[in-house]
Amino acid sequence: MISKPNEHIILLGGGVAGLATGLELARRGRQVTVIEKGPVAGGLAQTFEYETSAGVFRFDIGGHRFHSHKPEIIGWVKDLMGADLLHVPRISRIYLSNDGKAGGKFVDYPLQFPGALSIFSPGQAARILSSYAAATVRNRLDGSAPDVSFEDWVVRRFGRALYEVYFEPYTEKVWGISCQELSADWAAQRISLPSLSEAVKRAISPGAAPPATIISHFWYPRLGFGMIPDRMKSEIERLGGQVILGAGVTNVVPQEDGGFIVTVDDGVGQHQLNADRVISSIPMNFLLASLPADSGSRAVAENFKLRYRDIILIYLAIKASQVSSDSWTYFP
Structure with a gap:
């Protein structure tokens, strides 16, 4: 995107994507307004506090970590967070049993063979x-023979027995669809070891380097992942931009001069904002529904209903400095 100095740019959505884009534009001298429907910035990357008799606990919305194979992205976040960004060793395990029931044990995750x-x-x-x-x-x-599905990719590299006892039940539980419907390309990106033979080779070869897709450390903010979007919001405001919370977008109307009128509802009333450009990171169906009816976008929105997996998060507040040495533990 090429924008001009003094342009007013409205960003729809105050999650990490919207805030990061807004911050980069604000650093380049643009007038920035970020509109977020939720009461706090960050979307699913926020951290919230919960007060108990044992003290105040901080919880992320699910498990988060920060890592990138692009040094410039890591540098960007390190510059933003300074000493508040910690480099944490990755320790993760998965609970497996030989029959899918009780009596199993914890093993390293990703799986390490032959253990x-x-x-x-x-x-x-x-x-x-x-x-x-x-x-x-x-x-x-x-x-x-081409690998078309997740099942094809795994069976070819690990054999059907290990696929049926481990890869298939865990993957279908997480994604809610058959492994035959998942792309082989996705498997290549998500599974850290290229094959069973390679896994065994690495296990018995002293000093063998781990696959590039396995990370030994990750970055995590000192007081929860929500520190990252909170810091982005503060920086945008320090540079003269606005982050409007608790305001949903109802209409985005293109103008003949190339600009836009954006209508937001903050629960008290509706307000109109003028923008030279609009950048959206909100769900596509919400964006389409906000565009003029005569554009045909709302009819498209009705058909733009992606399947998704809902999730229930359960938080436990335990009065202890540490419950486990694991960064996270999987129970397939």
Whole structure:
């Protein structure tokens, strides 16, 4: 986007994407207004406080961490947060059992072999290894067959037995759809180890470097992930911009001169704001519904209903300095 000095730019949505964009524009001398429907900045990246008899606890909206393979992005956030951004070692485990029920144990996550095989009976471990060997033979006989689905990608590299006992139930529980409907491209991005043979090779080779997709450390703000959007908001305001909270966008009307009139509802009344440009990070169906009816956008919005996974978060306040050494623990 090419914008001119003194342009007024309205950003719809005050999550991390909207705030980061607004901050970059404010640093370049643009007049910035960020409109956020929620009562606080950050969206799902916010941190909230909860007071109990044991003291005040801070909770993120789900588990968050910050990491990037792009040094310039890490540098951007480090410059923003200063000493409040901590470099934390990643320690994560997953609870697995050999029958999907009780009696399992915690193993490193992502799975580390051959240790992960210890949770299975000797017969199951042998089945996993023989299944992998069979998959390897099939790959050599028909290596040109494309990986279309998540299932294709995993079975080819780990064998069907390990896919059925681990990858399939965990993935379908999280995403709520068949692994045959998930893309193989997604599997390649999300699974840290390229194959079972590579996993074993790394386990028995001293000093073997971990795959690039496995991170040993991550960045986390001292008082919760919400410190990042809070700091962005403060910086925007320090540079003369506005962050309006508790205001939902009802209409975005393009003007003949190329500008826009944005109508927001703050619960008290509706207000109109003029903008030279509008940048949106709100859900697409909400944006489409806010555009003029004669543009046809609302009809498009009715058909733009993506499937999504709802989530219930349960928070426990425990009076202890530390409950576990794990950064997070998975229960598939």
